[in-house]
Amino acid sequence: MTTAPTVAPEKTGQTKTKYYPDYKVIVLNDDFNTFQHVAECLMKYIPDMSSDRAWELTNQVHYEGQATVWVGPLEQAELYHMQLRRAGLTMAPLEPA
Template sequence: MRFSHQEETLEEVLEVVTDQSERNLMVYNDDFNTFEHVINTLIKVCKHNPTQAEQCTYIIHYKGKCSVKQGTYEKLKPMRNSIREAGIDAKIV
């Protein structure tokens, strides 16, 4: 079965729109990273101000996780990688 040019273009547009959907960068609690380390990492990697980073860190501690940034997968991937390199568990969901 052969698709028409218009159908192929529509399919490509749908793929691009799907890839651009908003996602969340989630950071998870652990028993070995200090508050100070997590706060400094969020300031450095996510460009949080100190108050925002501290609030996210308390949410991570008490709720087990926190969405620290929203954006496309492509935007969040380098941040996730940097947070992981700092020894903190993070996932894009």
């Protein structure tokens, strides 16, 4: 008995790489954290945060009500979010970028 060879179906299109989405860490304005505390927390917990950038973001939090202080992979976003929240900052829930 002779069997026909198995033919694999041809691939249509190209394979696309799917990346994990980035997440935003957002600090919200509140009535109890000082500018100094917010800026110091950003410099302490967000990698490569310069003093100038921390103060820009702190002003944005105050005058606009919120600021996205970091964007990146979920695990790191969760860590920075937790650290800032534990330091007393008011945080928005993590959201996809």
